[in-house]
Structures are given as C-alpha cells and as structure tokens.
Amino acid sequence: MSMNTFGHLFRFTTWGESHGPALGATVDGCPPGIQINEEMLQVWLDKRKPGTSKFTTQRREPDQVEILSGVFEGKTTGTPIQLMIRNTDQRSKDYGGIAQAFRPGHADITYYQKYGIRDYRGGGRSSARETAARVAAGGVARAVLAELVPDLQITGYMTQIGPHGIEGPRDMAEIENNPFWVPSAQTADKWADYLGEIRKNGSSVGAIVEVVAKGVPAGLGAPIYAKLDTDLAAAMMSINAVKGVEIGEGMNAACLTGEENADEMRMGPNGPQFGSNHAGGILGGIATGQDVVVRFAVKPTSSILTPRKTVTKSGEDTDLITKGRHDPCVGIRAVPVGEAMMACVILDHLLLHRGQIGEGLRGKIG
Secondary structure (H helix, E strand, O other), X not given: OOOOEEOOOOEEEEEEOOOOOEEEEEEEOOOOOOEOOHHHHHHHHHHHOOOOOOXXXXXXXXXXXXXXXXXXXXEEOOOOEEEEEEOOOOXXXXXXXXXXXXXXXXXHHHHHHHHOOOOOOOOHHHOHHHHHHHHHHHHHHHHXXXXXXXXXXXXXXXXXXOOEEOOOOOOHHHHHHOOOOOOOHHHHHHHHHHHHHHHHOOOOOOEEEEEEEEOOOOOOEOOHHHOHHHHHHHHHHOXXXXXXXXXXXXXXXXXXXXXXXXXXXXXXOXXXXXXOOOOOOEEOOEEOOOOEEEEEEEOOOOOOOOOEEEEEOOOOEEEEOOOOOOOOOOHHHXXXXXXXXXXXXXXXXXXXXXXXXXXXXXXXXX
C-alpha cells in the first residue's frame, strides 16, 4: 500500500498492522542535535495507550517505544529516526467472525474493493492502533519544538461526546484529571454515566476533539497550496475514524455577518493585537500569531454487539455482530493523536518558513 508518508520537510512514514508483531514510524527531516530519548516519547504514548480506563478498549498494550536509529548519545543525528512499538496483546481469534463479512460503517469493505485482500484481524492498517506510531512521531516533533519555539504549548481535549457538550465554564486544569480529557469536572461525571450505559449496551458513540496551539509564530504557512490550515485539515482528517475538521469558527462562520466574523486589531507594544479569534489563528493560510484552534469529529466505533445487516465476500446477505475488545468512544484516545499531528504540522511549517524566509518575519508593522 502506498501513501503512508506525511509532511514536507519534517516527514514520517508509519508502518505495521493492528495484529502484526509490531508497528512504528520512520521519522525523516529531524534537525540534528536535539535531545531525545525513549522516556521523553513514552510520556505521550502513555496518554494514548489502550486499557487506561473502563471507557477505552481493554486490550492491554504497554505501547513501549524503542528508538532503533537516528539518535546517538541522547541527541538526534539528522538521519532517519526509526521508532518501533511491539504488539503484545493481540487476540486475532476474536475477529474470525468477520473474516468473510464486512462490518457496516468500517473500512473493511473499501479495503477489499480496492486491494482484493484485507487484514481482518482488528482492521489491519485501518485500525486506530496505527495512531500509536503517529504519537511517537509527534513526540519527536515536540522535542524539536521545545528547543526551537520553547513557549509553544499544544493542548487537546474533548468538547462533545454524542449529543452532550461541555456544561459550565471550562477549567483547563481539569483536563488531566478525568478519562475524557474534558476541561470540566462536572461534565466528566455526566459523561461517565452516559458512556457507561453506551458501553454496557455494547454500542458506541462519536465525539468532537479540539486542539489548541498557543505561541505559534506569526508567518508560518503559505498562500494557496501550502496553507497551514490545509495541512492541519489533512493531518486531522487522516486520523482513523475522523469525518470532519474545522479551523476557528469553521462551519459556524457561514452563520456570521462580516462585522461579527472580522477579528479587529489594535496596535500593541509588541505588534498587532486581535480582539477576537474567529479565524482560528490563520488568515490566508498563514499564522497570525494567535492561538491556532482546530476541531475534528470522530465517528462511532464500527464494532458493536447489535446485529447489523451486511454482505459477505461471496455476495451473500447476512447479519453481523462484532466481538472483541473495542472503544465505546474512540474519540477519547484521539486527543493525544490530534496533539501529535498538530505538533508535526507546526514543526514542518516552521522548517519550511525558515527555509524560504529565514528567522523571523519579512514585513515589519509599525
């Protein structure tokens, strides 16, 4: 299968399947001399790994990352960095029932239509397990950004599960205190009751995840085909199970007037200051220096215990129940994946900007 590489200058290629011996990423374009080790990357993988709460799949994977190349004496060498994560808790027998039938709402059928063969064990490359490799690559990107843009902060959180949004004011300090990465303790409690019922019924539900990058340098991106928001949208849409992406106001911008949507400016001591951020920190494909705000919608997990109508490889009608261990809401573990993709895109565009413009900005205001 082709098309497994993402990025321009900072590039990563993911490899491996859900039930294979291992999966991982090959990271190319990382600057030399960046301090990095397996413990630094493991912090991010531990946020994504399965089995961390009753609201995620009970597949028990340590997601221990190994650095096989590209790092010497604790620093990057500028050569490709090979990252590997071994699979240790596959139960392929759980998927015997779908070897000849396709799960409705799943990529099972399109993979088979395209390639004439598919790895039915957990979905192969279409499994959310692939995202572990992205998080590892994102850990490398974060290490580089920490040295090049030390004030940059990337934070992801859930804003909606099924029909339920955040209730009351947001408290960002609460994100790390609940299994939903939601900035509201009150909301987390209500979501726990709701998802508990969904899980008990053997069903699943979708979610919306928001990722915010603070401290993004103004000027990153480019007009037309190399827009920062173009690559961010592609990055988030490439995550398995994502069906929609918004930047800033997103679809809601269609409901605003010109007066409402305009982010007014006044001159501040260090440059222009914006009174609002409807643009999500990007205008004309180029970062404004404001917070970059991206949201993406994650569909419900396709593997559920309710019988669904489907067809077999031989063209027969049948009903299908999917057994095994699955996320009742895969959006929970998509939060660190969205953060990783944000880090990779921002670093990629930082390197592109420096290659074309150099340090800083060309146009001085004031």
